[in-house]
Amino acid sequence: MSLDDRKLEVLRAIVEDYVKTREPVGSKALVERHQLGVSSATVRNDMAVLEEEGYIRQPHTSAGRVPTDLGYRLFVDRLTRVKPLSPAERRAIERFMIGVVDLDDVVHRTVRLLAQLTRQVAVVQYPSLSKSAVRHLELVPISTTRLMLVMITDTGRVEQRLVELPAPLPEGEVWELRRRVNEKLAGQKLADTPPLVQILVDECAPERRGSMICLATVLLETLVERSEERLALAGTANLTRGGVLDFQGTLRPVLEALEEEVILLKLIGDLEPSTTRVRIGDENEIDNLRSASVVSTGYGPGATIVGGLGVLGPTRMDYPGTIATVRAVARYVGDLLAQN
Amino acid sequence: MSLDDRKLEVLRAIVEDYVKTREPVGSKALVERHQLGVSSATVRNDMAVLEEEGYIRQPHTSAGRVPTDLGYRLFVDRLTRVKPLSPAERRAIERFMIGVVDLDDVVHRTVRLLAQLTRQVAVVQYPSLSKSAVRHLELVPISTTRLMLVMITDTGRVEQRLVELPAPLPEGEVWELRRRVNEKLAGQKLADTPPLVQILVDECAPERRGSMICLATVLLETLVERSEERLALAGTANLTRGGVLDFQGTLRPVLEALEEEVILLKLIGDLEPSTTRVRIGDENEIDNLRSASVVSTGYGPGATIVGGLGVLGPTRMDYPGTIATVRAVARYVGDLLAQN
DNA sequence: ACTGGCACTCTGTCCGCGGGAGTGCCAGAG
DNA sequence: CTCTGGCACTCCCGCGGACAGAGTGCCAGT
Numbered sequence: 001m002s003l004d005d006r007k008l009e010v011l012r013a014i015v016e017d018y019v020k021t022r023e024p025v026g027s028k029a030l031v032e033r034h035q036l037g038v039s040s041a042t043v044r045n046d047m048a049v050l051e052e053e054g055y056i057r058q059p060h061t062s063a064g065r066v067p068t069d070l071g072y073r074l075f076v077d078r079l080t081r082v083k084p085l086s087p088a089e090r091r092a093i094e095r096f097m098i099g100v101v102d103l104d105d106v107v108h109r110t111v112r113l114l115a116q117l118t119r120q121v122a123v124v125q126y127p128s129l130s131k132s133a134v135r136h137l138e139l140v141p142i143s144t145t146r147l148m149l150v151m152i153t154d155t156g157r158v159e160q161r162l163v164e165l166p167a168p169l170p171e172g173e174v175w176e177l178r179r180r181v182n183e184k185l186a187g188q189k190l191a192d193t194p195p196l197v198q199i200l201v202d203e204c205a206p207e208r209r210g211s212m213i214c215l216a217t218v219l220l221e222t223l224v225e226r227s228e229e230r231l232a233l234a235g236t237a238n239l240t241r242g243g244v245l246d247f248q249g250t251l252r253p254v255l256e257a258l259e260e261e262v263i264l265l266k267l268i269g270d271l272e273p274s275t276t277r278v279r280i281g282d283e284n285e286i287d288n289l290r291s292a293s294v295v296s297t298g299y300g301p302g303a304t305i306v307g308g309l310g311v312l313g314p315t316r317m318d319y320p321g322t323i324a325t326v327r328a329v330a331r332y333v334g335d336l337l338a339q340n
Numbered sequence: 341m342s343l344d345d346r347k348l349e350v351l352r353a354i355v356e357d358y359v360k361t362r363e364p365v366g367s368k369a370l371v372e373r374h375q376l377g378v379s380s381a382t383v384r385n386d387m388a389v390l391e392e393e394g395y396i397r398q399p400h401t402s403a404g405r406v407p408t409d410l411g412y413r414l415f416v417d418r419l420t421r422v423k424p425l426s427p428a429e430r431r432a433i434e435r436f437m438i439g440v441v442d443l444d445d446v447v448h449r450t451v452r453l454l455a456q457l458t459r460q461v462a463v464v465q466y467p468s469l470s471k472s473a474v475r476h477l478e479l480v481p482i483s484t485t486r487l488m489l490v491m492i493t494d495t496g497r498v499e500q501r502l503v504e505l506p507a508p509l510p511e512g513e514v515w516e517l518r519r520r521v522n523e524k525l526a527g528q529k530l531a532d533t534p535p536l537v538q539i540l541v542d543e544c545a546p547e548r549r550g551s552m553i554c555l556a557t558v559l560l561e562t563l564v565e566r567s568e569e570r571l572a573l574a575g576t577a578n579l580t581r582g583g584v585l586d587f588q589g590t591l592r593p594v595l596e597a598l599e600e601e602v603i604l605l606k607l608i609g610d611l612e613p614s615t616t617r618v619r620i621g622d623e624n625e626i627d628n629l630r631s632a633s634v635v636s637t638g639y640g641p642g643a644t645i646v647g648g649l650g651v652l653g654p655t656r657m658d659y660p661g662t663i664a665t666v667r668a669v670a671r672y673v674g675d676l677l678a679q680n
Numbered sequence: 681a682c683t684g685g686c687a688c689t690c691t692g693t694c695c696g697c698g699g700g701a702g703t704g705c706c707a708g709a710g
Numbered sequence: 711c712t713c714t715g716g717c718a719c720t721c722c723c724g725c726g727g728a729c730a731g732a733g734t735g736c737c738a739g740t
Contacts (some may be wrong), residue, residue, distance in 0.1 A: 061722095064703095142476070150498065150500075160442070160498045237591075243715085332721085366734085367733070367734080369733095400690060402733050418716095444684070
């Protein structure tokens with residue numbers, strides 16, 4: 001049996017009221033607060049159906065109804081109109097971003113902004129290296145057997161690593177290495193670099209082969225392995241809004257999950273499609289987050305995506321508002337990066 | 341009236357039991373668990389005195405006693421023998437630190453280690469720039485009117501900033517700038533650099549005066565203003581051990597405080613003396629942390645101090661163990677930096 | 681100066697008891 | 711066939727009383 005329009009409308013009303021009041025909502029209260037044009041008895045029948053189908057449930061017999069994860073899912077998929085941002089929010093976004101000085105600054109401000117606007121936990125991934133391009137590679141001699149490798153990308157990110165050389169290397173050789181490396185790699189997308197690094201080693205004159213191999217090893221690590229590591233987090237205090245009730249007893253599992261960068265990256269990082277993604281309760285693969293929802297999206301200059309951002313909160317969350325805010329912030333950050 | 345030895349012993353017993361059990365401790369339980377050699381009645385009298393002096397209090401009439409902030413203070417100051425680390429802990433520290441690759445890695449591992457060993461929230465400040473020395477300054481042309489300034493310090497830290505030039509600058513001039521800047525500043529303590537930067541500007545030939553001024557501005561910012569910004573945090577989930585009870589109802593204020601880097605830096609950053617510092621409950625200047633204690637100390641290679649680290653937990657904390665661990669970790673990190 | 685004993689106080693908990701909110705179902709109307 | 715009003719039922723929640731237990735303060739005695 002499919003759900004007719006009125007039943008959907010009832011579900012919407014339940015979700016909205018429950019999100020607002022955090023209390024199970026009963027049929028009587030529903031007809032009072034929303035203009036459904038039918039009596040409470042009718043609503044009760046609809047509710048019985050919705051419950052049978054798994055969209056809502058009763059905490060106890062003869063209490064009001066509460067949406068299930070499935071109910072929120074339906075709500076998000078079919079009942080959510082994009083809610084335009086309030087002018088105040090727009091202003092907040094614009095104001096927040098004036099006077100940024102560097103990439104770190106952008107990321108930190110963004111994550112705070114997102115946390116503040118959504119009143120939830122915000123996560124922002126640093127622009128991922130693998131999707132950006134090398135702007136410049138710098139080699140700085142630290143001692144005769146040590147180099148500092150500094151990589152600058154077109155997203156403004158800087159990575160540095162120490163290179164231990166097998167044998168002392170004269171200053172002139174360092175210059176030569178720098179020249180060759182930049183010639184080959186500057187301007188390339190990071191994802192395309194590994195074969196080029198191999199070529200560099202192959203082409204290398206035997207007498208500096210040893211140094212080049214060491215350098216290549218570190219280069220590959222820098223270019224590929226450490227590529228998606230960093231992220232910023234803000235708004236953990238928002239988890240405590242509404243007591244501990246929203247997270248079935250304890251914040252513990254949630255806080256634990258938030259400490260694992262790997263987990264967070266999984267949450268906001270899978271950004272194949274450029275659409276906004278909503279994961280509700282049990283849909284999360286991570287057990288610790290079964291009682292939470294995550295709204296995430298990708299961002300980047302223009303149409304390309306170089307990183308993810310998102311927010312995490314209780315399943316009982318204002319989805320339309322949150323989705324709108326996440327999208328708006330992502331778009332704004334993308335524009336900001338494009339200007340660079 | 342001063343406290344005799346037995347009263348101090350009673351206080352110690354109360355603190356230890358309360359820390360262990362989280363329950364107000366009564367006179368009877370005390371004499372059973374500790375060999376005080378007197379009866380419960382005597383202990384009760386001692387307790388009455390301790391309460392009058394403000395070292396312990398009763399949650400309600402005729403409940404057991406609980407230490408006050410003042411009680412913990414006395415305990416820490418006069419009753420704490422340094423508790424040697426367990427072999428397991430020693431091993432954990434050593435194992436944790438093998439295979440570190442760079443400064444970021446050291447800091448992240450340290451903060452996790454500290455959180456894990458103390459089972460509290462850990463904070464580690466990145467080695468402060470102002471106490472370290474410039475190893476090398478690198479100028480990388482990004483475009484004709486933009487330079488990337490990269491600074492490497494002897495603690496292994498790397499800072500980068502963008503410099504906008506007033507006019508296009510040929511490649512050769514960049515080299516010249518780099519040479520001059522390094523000549524003057526390399527090897528200098530960061531704190532000593534501002535006057536040197538001024539000299540650089542003064543000595544500069546008029547035709548590159550403009551560029552040098554821009555560079556000098558950014559240099560000063562990098563050298564001084566942004567010097568103590570970064571830190572790492574771990575173990576927030578430990579706040580939830582023992583329910584929310586340890587923090588008078590809500591974690592909220594604590595979580596809020598932990599999000600403010602400025603606050604955290606104040607907590608672990610004031611490291612004039614090289615001793616370990618313990619701030620208990622109300623002793624914290626930050627209101628949000630009135631129900632928390634902070635144990636912090638400085639670390640650095642050899643006897644110099646380049647940063648702070650510490651842990652934060654409920655006032656009801658295992659002070660001897662925590663202090664020992666914090667010290668041990670600080671010493672270990674210092675050694676690690678010295679090897680660099 | 682310490683101890684044993686005793687009366688007192690307070691908490692936490694369990695129980696039983698309405699009140700209230702909400703439901704499910706049914707019979708009747710449109 | 712759909713909706714409605716009515717009614718009986720169920721279950722939560724809050725309240726007050728009773729009770730056991732833990733702990734104290736004090737006092738008289740050694």
